[in-house]
Amino acid sequence: xxxxxxxxxxxxxxxxxxxxxxxxxxxxxxxxxxxxxxxxxxxxxxxxxxxxxxxxxxxxxxxxxxxxxxxxxxxxxxxxxxxxxxxxxxxxxxxxxxxxxxxxxxxxxxxxxxxxxxxxxxxxxxxxxxxxxxxxxxxxxxxxxxxxxxxxxxxxxxxxxxxxxxxxxxxxxxxxxxxxxxxxxxxxxxxxxxxxxxxxxxxxxxxxxxxxxxxxxxxxxxxxxxxxxxxxxxxxxxxxxxxxxxxxxxxxxxxxxxxxxxxxxxxxxxxxxxxxxxxxxxxxxxxxxxxxxxxxxxxxxxxxxxxxxx
Numbered sequence: 629x630x631x632x633x634x635x636x637x638x639x640x641x642x643x644x645x646x647x648x649x650x651x652x653x654x655x656x657x658x659x660x661x662x663x664x665x666x667x668x669x670x671x672x673x674x675x676x677x678x679x680x681x682x683x684x685x686x687x688x689x690x691x692x693x694x695x696x697x698x699x700x701x702x703x704x705x706x707x708x709x710x711x712x713x714x715x716x717x718x719x720x721x722x723x724x725x726x727x728x729x730x731x732x733x734x735x736x737x738x739x740x741x742x743x744x745x746x747x748x749x750x751x752x753x754x755x756x757x758x759x760x761x762x763x764x765x766x767x768x769x770x771x772x773x774x775x776x777x778x779x780x781x782x783x784x785x786x787x788x789x790x791x792x793x794x795x796x797x798x799x800x801x802x803x804x805x806x807x808x809x810x811x812x813x814x815x816x817x818x819x820x821x822x823x824x825x826x827x828x829x830x831x832x833x834x835x836x837x838x839x840x841x842x843x844x845x846x847x848x849x850x851x852x853x854x855x856x857x858x859x860x861x862x863x864x865x866x867x868x869x870x871x872x873x874x875x876x877x878x879x880x881x882x883x884x885x886x887x888x889x890x891x892x893x894x895x896x897x898x899x900x901x902x903x904x905x906x907x908x909x910x911x912x913x914x915x916x917x918x919x920x921x922x923x924x925x926x927x928x929x930x931x932x933x934x935x936x937x938x
Contacts, residue, residue, distance in 0.1 A: 629655045630714075630901055633685040635704050636695035637661035637670040637678075640718065644695050645674055647894045653901035660685045686711055691904065693897075694718060698786070702727040705742070709734045714904050716897065718745040719794070720786055720924065721917030728918035735914060743900040743910035744917035746794040748847075750896040753865045754795065756885045757851075757858050760869060761799050766852040767834040769796070772842030779840065780816045785928045788838040789822060792849060793927070794912070794920040799851070802830035804923060809931040814841050824927045836927075865889045 632654045634645050641661070648656045658677035661667040671678040679685040682704070686692055692708040693716045694701055702722045708715050709731070721744045722728045735742045748754055769792040773779075782788075806827040811819025821839040828834075847862035857870040867885040872878055896911075903910045 629653060630691050630904060631655050631657050631689040632691040632693060633657050633679070633689040634659040634693045634695060635661070635682060635685070636718075637663070637666050638695070641695035642670055642674070643893060644693055644897070645670070645676055647891070647897060648693070649674075649676075651894065651898055651901060653898070653905060654691070657689050658685060683707070686713060690714060691716065691901075698723050702731065705731055706734060709738050709740055709742070712738050712740060714741045714900075716743050716745065716900050717917075719747075719917060720790060720921050721914060722921070725918055725922050725925070728914055728921060732914040732918070741900070741904050741910055742914050743896070743903065744912045744914065745893075745896060746791065746912045746916065746920070747892045747896055748791045748795055748862055749798065749912055750892040750899065751860075751862050751865065752887045752889055752892070752895075753860050753862055753867045756887050757860050757867045758799075760856070760858055761851050762853060763801075763830075764799065764851040764853045764858075765832050767796055767800075767832065768850045768852075769834070769836045770846055770848045771837070772839045772844070772846040774843065774845055775815070775841045780820075781818060782840055784811070784819055784822045784838050784840055785824075785924050785931065788840065789824065789836055789927065790920060790924050791847075792836050792838070793826075793923050794916065795849065796826070796834050796836075797919055797923060798916070800828050800830070800832050800834075802828040802832060804926070805829045807923075807926045807930050809927045811931040816840070819931060822927070822931060824931070826923070826927075 648654050660679045660682045667678045691714045694704050695718050698720050705715050771788045809824035811822040814820040820841045824836045826834040849860045851858040855872040859868040870882045
């Protein structure tokens with residue numbers, strides 16, 4: 629059994645602590661958070677040991693789970709890796725692409741596993757669709773969250789669109805050729821709704837839209853390829869296949885895939901444990917996190933240029 633510790637006890641950190649308690653391959657040793665009031669509250673409510681010193685936590689575990697703001701990911705991960713600990717790190721992997729490259733080198737030197745928390749890769753709806761996605765040439769994504777004043781300045785590209793960028797980069801076997809993007813500020817100080825067009829060298833075109841001011845939550849991707857169209861609803865965990873039959877005439881037929889629904893966050897943590905135990909490559913490694921981060925920064929840069937023109 630792998631001894632694991634969590635760094636971060638905010639909303640998502642608390643979720644990780646709860647889930648790790650129910651995963652057989654992990655033994656939750658405790659957690660650390662710099663906010664002492666929060667640390668005390670979570671420790672009491674979840675009946676879990678808290679550590680006043682992050683180094684003490686790291687030295688007492690085999691695995692560190694980093695669930696803190698992105699700006700701190702690099703320092704915590706370097707500390708853990710240098711102590712030969714395996715690391716799960718929430719997305720985005722780091723604050724810069726250069727930091728991600730440094731982490732990759734350090735992890736290879738230390739011979740430890742590092743997985744990045746791009747949770748939609750573990751969504752049952754995407755996993756069910758994956759065998760059917762072959763050479764998509766047009767992809768459309770919509771990721772919307774209901775307006776919440778407390779989250780009015782959540783970064784749309786890094787927080788929301790990053791999920792879809794990671795999915796797209798994992799299925800399109802080509803390099804990005806061109807990026808264009810626009811963002812609109814409605815209530816926040818940064819764009820609340822963002823649209824991006826990403827073109828790949830193999831001709832695939834992707835149209836991404838993300839918003840934090842929607843009237844309802846929505847997470848949908850549509851993949852169009854030769855004689856087929858795959859629709860994934862990540863929120864409902866449903867996948868539909870639309871295919872073309874050519875029996876003298878073209879007919880479209882559809883079917884719903886059977887989905888074994890489950891908690892994607894729990895599944896990504898479970899699969900990370902298995903990659904350590906079986907000495908296999910994590911599904912989403914630092915390199916994956918790095919190329920997503922690079923793409924997200926390209927979108928953000930184009931959005932900044934177009935937004936500043938108005």
